[in-house]
Amino acid sequence: MRKVIGIIFLGVIIWGLVLSLSQVPFGKDKMEVGRRYLKRGTEETGAANIVTSVVVTYRGFDTLGEVTVLFIAALGLGAVLYTRRRSSERIEPSSLVLRTGCRFLFPLILLFGTYIFVHGHLTPGGGFQGGAIIASGFLLIYLGCPERRTQELRLGATESLGGLAFVVFGLLGLAVGGYFLTNFLPKGTFNSLISAGVIPLIYVAIGFKVGSELAGIMGNLMERTK
Amino acid sequence: MSFVYQNIYYIGSIGLILIGLYIVLVKRNLIKVIIGLNFLDTGINLLLISVGYVRHGTAPIFSRPGLSPGQMVDPVPQALVLTAIVIGVAVLALALSLAVRLYEHYGTLDLRKIRGLRW
Numbered sequence: 001m002r003k004v005i006g007i008i009f010l011g012v013i014i015w016g017l018v019l020s021l022s023q024v025p026f027g028k029d030k031m032e033v034g035r036r037y038l039k040r041g042t043e044e045t046g047a048a049n050i051v052t053s054v055v056v057t058y059r060g061f062d063t064l065g066e067v068t069v070l071f072i073a074a075l076g077l078g079a080v081l082y083t084r085r086r087s088s089e090r091i092e093p094s095s096l097v098l099r100t101g102c103r104f105l106f107p108l109i110l111l112f113g114t115y116i117f118v119h120g121h122l123t124p125g126g127g128f129q130g131g132a133i134i135a136s137g138f139l140l141i142y143l144g145c146p147e148r149r150t151q152e153l154r155l156g157a158t159e160s161l162g163g164l165a166f167v168v169f170g171l172l173g174l175a176v177g178g179y180f181l182t183n184f185l186p187k188g189t190f191n192s193l194i195s196a197g198v199i200p201l202i203y204v205a206i207g208f209k210v211g212s213e214l215a216g217i218m219g220n221l222m223e224r225t226k
Numbered sequence: 227m228s229f230v231y232q233n234i235y236y237i238g239s240i241g242l243i244l245i246g247l248y249i250v251l252v253k254r255n256l257i258k259v260i261i262g263l264n265f266l267d268t269g270i271n272l273l274l275i276s277v278g279y280v281r282h283g284t285a286p287i288f289s290r291p292g293l294s295p296g297q298m299v300d301p302v303p304q305a306l307v308l309t310a311i312v313i314g315v316a317v318l319a320l321a322l323s324l325a326v327r328l329y330e331h332y333g334t335l336d337l338r339k340i341r342g343l344r345w
Binding site: 063 | 236247252276278281288289301302308310311316320323324
């Protein structure tokens with residue numbers, strides 16, 4: 001019975017999707033907004049990566065909302081999984097190869113993540129991707145060196161400072177340029193590291209925030225499995 | 227055949243969305259339902275990206291001189307999906323934590339046995 005109802009429901013959804021997608025031919029240039037961003041984006045924001053300028057400046061407010069959703073999801077996970085810590089639990093040390101390997105790789109992964117989010121306005125990268133790479137480094141530490149506890153207070157402080165920096169840059173734009181998230185710094189030479197004004201600064205803040213948030217989520221989940 | 231070849235991304239993404247919805251509707255194990263939600267998430271991301279695709283277009287990055295805006299794909303869906311992927315990870319973790327709590331409370335992940343979720 002459930003399967004029949006489910007398949008009828010899926011049929012209705014297929015019908016709607018096909019009907020609407022037949023109006024949108026695949027592979028054709030169609031969006032007016034996207035064309036406008038591509039044409040004027042480099043002179044308006046100074047960033048070579050148009051996706052970054054859409055995320056951080058044109059739709060910066062939207063990104064602030066999405067970062068807030070991420071924060072609330074992490075907060076909810078912490079609240080749902082909260083238990084008193086039992087400090088008497090014995091931690092089983094992992095093997096020598098695994099420990100040495102993850103000790104060797106962890107700083108390199110952090111460096112790579114930092115590279116990705118610092119170059120967000122020039123290359124395909126940015127705060128969200130770099131943050132995810134940094135969190136994968138923390139996952140390696142949780143798996144390989146379980147005796148090394150990350151300090152959750154510091155992770156929380158990093159996360160809050162990242163979010164605060166984003167809002168402060170937005171408010172500075174409001175004070176200097178007249179609206180929230182104005183690009184108030186000089187744009188610099190195109191396609192070089194120090195360019196595009198406030199975009200790299202905001203992306204570094206997002207990178208720290210996303211990295212520490214995802215690392216905190218993983219830490220909370222790992223804490224339960226011990 | 228050329229219809230399938232030309233619309234392969236649409237067909238793939240709709241297929242992923244339908245698989246995810248079917249799992250969410252029919253399966254009774256909570257972990258499987260969460261996996262279905264993840265399928266749905268992936269399918270929607272692929273659908274958004276393929277709506278913004280322009281045939282023979284490159285990434286919207288002016289990394290070398292000589293690139294013109296006409297050769298590039300639409301940046302707006304890419305910017306949306308960029309954030310949606312990270313949020314998808316966080317929401318998946320939240321759903322898994324709720325599953326952990328439900329298992330501790332009821333001792334089962336079967337949705338029929340968890341009170342208040344009869345269907």
